[in-house]
Amino acid sequence: MTVEPEKLDLASHDMAEEKRLELLRLFPEIRTEGGKIDFERLKLALGELVDVGKERYSMNWPGKAECFNTIQAPSMGTLLPCRKESVDFDATENLIIEGDNLEVLKLLQKPYLGKVKMIYIDPPYNTGNDFIYPDNFSETLQTYLQYTGQVDSEGRKFGTNTDADGRFHSKWINMMYSRLYLAKNLLTQDGVIFVSIDDCELNNLVRILDEIFGEDRRLGCITVVSNMKGRSDDKYYATAHNYLLAYGNDCFTTNGVPLPEEYLDEYPEIAEDGRRYRLQGLRKRGAGARRVDRPNMFFPIYVDTNSKKVSLVRGEQFNVEVLPKLSDGEDGRWRWGRDTVSDRLVELCASRVGPDGRWDVFQIDYAENSDGAKRIKPKSVWIGPEFSNEAGNLELKRLLGKTTFDTAKPVGLLTYCIEQALGKDGIVLDFFAGSGTTAHAVLDLNKNDGGSRKFILVQLPEPTDRTDYPTIAEITKERVRRVIKKLEDDGAGKLDLDGTANQDRGFRVLKLAESNFKPWNGNVPHDSQTLEQQLELHIDHIRPDRTADDLLYEILLKSGFSLTTPVEKLTYSDNSVFSVAGGALLICLERTLTIEVIRAMAEAQPERVICLDEGFAGNDQLKANAVQIFKTKGVISFKTV
The missing domain is CATH 3.40.50.150 (Vaccinia Virus protein VP39)
Incomplete structure (x- = not known):
């Protein structure tokens, strides 16, 4: 922390700068001496992933370049x-x-x-x-x-x-x-x-x-x-x-979304706990249903004919093998892979089907979950x-x-x-x-x-x-x-x-x-009258019709706090101070600051402090003392606006 506090940035988030920094973090080798991005080095770093052709599929329209300029231009509003x-x-x-x-x-x-x-x-x-x-x-x-x-x-x-x-x-x-x-x-x-x-x-x-x-x-x-x-x-x-x-x-x-009531007729079975359910075949139907389409989804499932439970492992009880077969006898496939079947065995059961009474495997599909209505x-x-x-x-x-x-x-x-x-x-x-x-x-x-x-x-x-x-x-x-x-x-x-x-x-x-704060404009004509007006704005840069509430919410907004962050108004050394997010940030909007209120805020040991620059009334010694006092008490950031 220097002898001068930082200035609070009154501009909205700079997205272009954020993306530049992210690129430099991922590819530090593309950084130029001036901290910009060397596009040729970026192409080398990405190798064949870069499309350098002149003709490519993309979306273009008149005004696209200006549109991006607008996106990247920060807002100075509040x-x-x-x-x-x-x-x-x-x-x-x-x-x-x-x-x-x-x-x-x-x-x-x-x-x-x-x-x-x-x-x-x-x-x-x-x-x-x-x-x-x-x-x-x-x-x-x-x-x-x-x-x-x-x-x-x-x-x-x-x-x-x-x-x-x-x-x-x-x-x-x-x-x-x-x-x-x-x-x-x-x-x-x-x-x-x-x-x-x-x-x-x-x-x-x-x-x-x-x-x-x-x-x-x-x-x-x-x-x-x-x-x-x-x-x-x-x-x-x-x-x-x-x-x-x-x-x-x-x-x-x-x-x-909740299962519509009109769908309940499709769930004709009633479980012991009173829930309605239906049986859905585990074998894949329709397109892509053959073994050759997904060979890894063709495997045996074993049935206990007494309990109608199923297993992936053959045993004394689970002794009937069921394979996914199409109606013409060709090898088919299951809807679930082996790992999914293993994880969800409790959702499966066996039942006899067809005139020959062969066994098949089904998913038990409930209309209501144990915790309420089913969602589809x-x-x-x-x-x-x-x-x-x-x-x-x-x-x-x-x-x-x-x-x-x-x-x-x-x-x-x-x-x-x-x-x-x-x-x-x-x-x-x-x-x-x-x-x-x-x-x-x-x-x-x-x-x-x-x-x-x-x-x-x-x-x-x-x-x-x-x-x-x-x-x-x-x-x-x-x-x-x-x-x-x-x-x-x-x-x-x-x-x-x-x-x-x-x-x-x-x-x-x-x-x-x-913005509640009149910005310094360096692009005005450099005649004496205009510069004098700019200097006056620099001295009294708060718009006259704005309230403390207005200033507070702009500072919250530009500091990255949500507009509903809890704010408590406190009194330190007879001065009003806003405590934000449980004291993480202290904001003092007093137009006249004293060493006593600086010390009182520092004693609260917030992470961050923001004061009006006007509050120091040009007293550089008081400002320098404030910097050192906050630094001594572990304040991470002290800014003025």
């Missing part, structure tokens, strides 16, 4: 807490963020990197009437601020993307690629993303997701029947469905009233009356996705939040099974031309408020037998804005 619009602000871990989702996703990179279990989005489908973010990659935060009327407009507008535009598909791809690229970083190693889409941009979306996640991580392209009647204004076919693309990270495993793989077509647009619209109408939404996603669709992706906890992110269906599904599902799942919603304050709900973001927040109120009203006066009384039924509202 998220301002809005307690008045929140529900149970201090206790909740749910978030509703109002702002441009590109900027918000950048700001979430530090605190939520690898922490989101599931993402669901229902983005614009690019039908020609959809709201599309501007195809302008410069000053994205400034563009957003102009759009929301926070600064004077310079004539740049957000708007629709029409098919008469020469970059009709490219604009949409630019919008989606950058956001999905950033979103992937937030997923856990076993995380999953679901994206709703129709046929207009389905092919482009598949290629985007294939490139970002990898084609091998495509879990499925699901057909969701959303309108059984079909769209009567379609020219050739009355479209009755949309699509849902699912991609999972390397360690994703599905939880499946979801099908690739989802059909039912719970998935329909009509259900989504009715749910929203019951809560809010008539709104601007004609195709609100139904709670049943989100619930079905969440059941497959999460246990009873984990974070669900929706950065095209719309009417707030995702939060509705999370809250309902927690109520039904006692879970503790959390949600993060991001929604642009897109105007609606209504006085009651002037923006889409207002609809989002009001819907979630009413869902919470309904859950609380339904539970009022009831015994808390299912442990739901202490569930998290709140949300913190935060709004995208320029």
